[in-house]
Amino acid sequence: MTQTSHIVLVTGPSGAGRSTAIHVLEDLGFEAIDNLPMGLLMRLLDGPALNRPLALGIDVRNRDFSTDGFLDLLKRLGAVDGLNVTTLYLDCSAEVLLRRFSETRRRHPMAPGSSPEAGVARELELLQPIRGVADTLIDTSRMNVHQLRAEVERWFAPAEGRQLAVSVESFSYKRGLPRSLDMVFDCRFLANPHWEPALRAADGRDPEVAAFVAADPQYAPFFERVRDMLVSLLPAFRSEGKAHLNVGFGCTGGQHRSVALAEAVAKALAEAGQQVSIRHREMERRRMDMRPD
Structure with missing residues (x-):
């Protein structure tokens, strides 16, 4: 071919x-x-x-x-x-x-x-x-x-005249990288809510978990650099003719840090006028595992 x-x-x-x-x-x-x-x-x-x-x-x-x-x-x-x-x-x-x-x-x-x-x-x-x-x-x-x-x-739809569609995904490194990602960011250096008993059962969509992750001194500079880089690169990807961009955030279990970052970045891109969808791979798997037989 x-x-x-x-x-x-x-x-x-x-x-x-x-x-x-x-x-x-x-x-x-x-x-x-x-x-x-x-x-x-x-x-x-x-x-x-x-x-x-x-x-x-x-x-x-x-x-x-x-x-x-x-x-x-x-x-x-x-x-x-x-x-x-x-x-x-x-x-x-x-x-x-x-x-x-x-x-x-x-x-x-x-x-x-x-x-x-x-x-x-x-x-x-x-x-x-x-x-x-x-x-x-x-x-x-x-x-x-x-x-x-x-x-x-x-x-x-054909890319001409269409906005670039961005998908933001969280995942667990223990289960491997999702196949379709274009860009991957590792969140495992951030403080892990898993070791806080009151937060362990929740996930990164919970305000208390998100606040815990954001309280890490390394969070703000990491988030701001990732956000600014994506915002600056998206017009270039669009001009090049790319129709979709899949961005992944990974942590150990795919439940706390990666979810919190994915939510925050997706929100920031949406507020910047970007077309964004979000997916939490391990949350989806958990829902599937909890379905009755």
């Missing part, structure tokens, strides 16, 4: 809005293919060169779908020269998914002969590893169709 091509893999639980997202991408000029067997994708790339970006819908209904197969596909696609691959994960809470299935009276593809509750639980568990490596995550729990369209357009 001699020219840079863009492929967006669209996935997520049934009922989260995957089909809507694919239709939006098609309207944005992507060639859209839904439910293409994963085994045929590499063969598709062996054909004529792609003359426009490609959006592929992949979910549990694909006849050869498996979590390991999807992750292996990502590795193989990542090894293809000139190919830019983005995984778009449409997420949704279990409660909202159940309500959507109840309202439409559809059968869940993973539990066609039993209750939707069983199908939703199985699918969320199956997709959890894919969710963890997604480049772009859109939670549709509180979105209608029009809001979802706007959010997909925000991330994937």
Whole structure:
């Protein structure tokens, strides 16, 4: 493949809005293919060169779908020269998914002969590893169709005349760096609220935890330098044609310091007029682990 091509893999639980997202991408000029067997994708790339970006819908209904197969596909696609691959994960809470299935009276593809509750639980568990490596995550729990369209357009509309979209993410170094980050900042030098019994169970979104982290004498200069650097670099990234910038803050457990920094930096960028979304990887994993069997 001699020219840079863009492929967006669209996935997520049934009922989260995957089909809507694919239709939006098609309207944005992507060639859209839904439910293409994963085994045929590499063969598709062996054909004529792609003359426009490609959006592929992949979910549990694909006849050869498996979590390991999807992750292996990502590795193989990542090894293809000139190919830019983005995984778009449409997420949704279990409660909202159940309500959507109840309202439409559809059968869940993973539990066609039993209750939707069983199908939703199985699918969320199956997709959890894919969710963890997604480049772009859109939670549709509180979105209608029009809001979802706007959010997909925000991330994937042609760059001309569009503001750079920044995603700020917190994570734990114990679980490794998120795959999609462009810039990474290590927060482990800051005072750790984990060693304060009253703060241990909370996270960096809690005002007391945020205040504890900010009280470290090294916090203010670090935060100000990171904020100022990002604010100064964003126009350059935008001029270069970059559509998305993913910034990560890591600490030991991904619960206190990195979360507090990610929240503070995202707020500062938003106040500066920047388009920002925020994601806390370990908080999301904890919510998944706490879901009932």
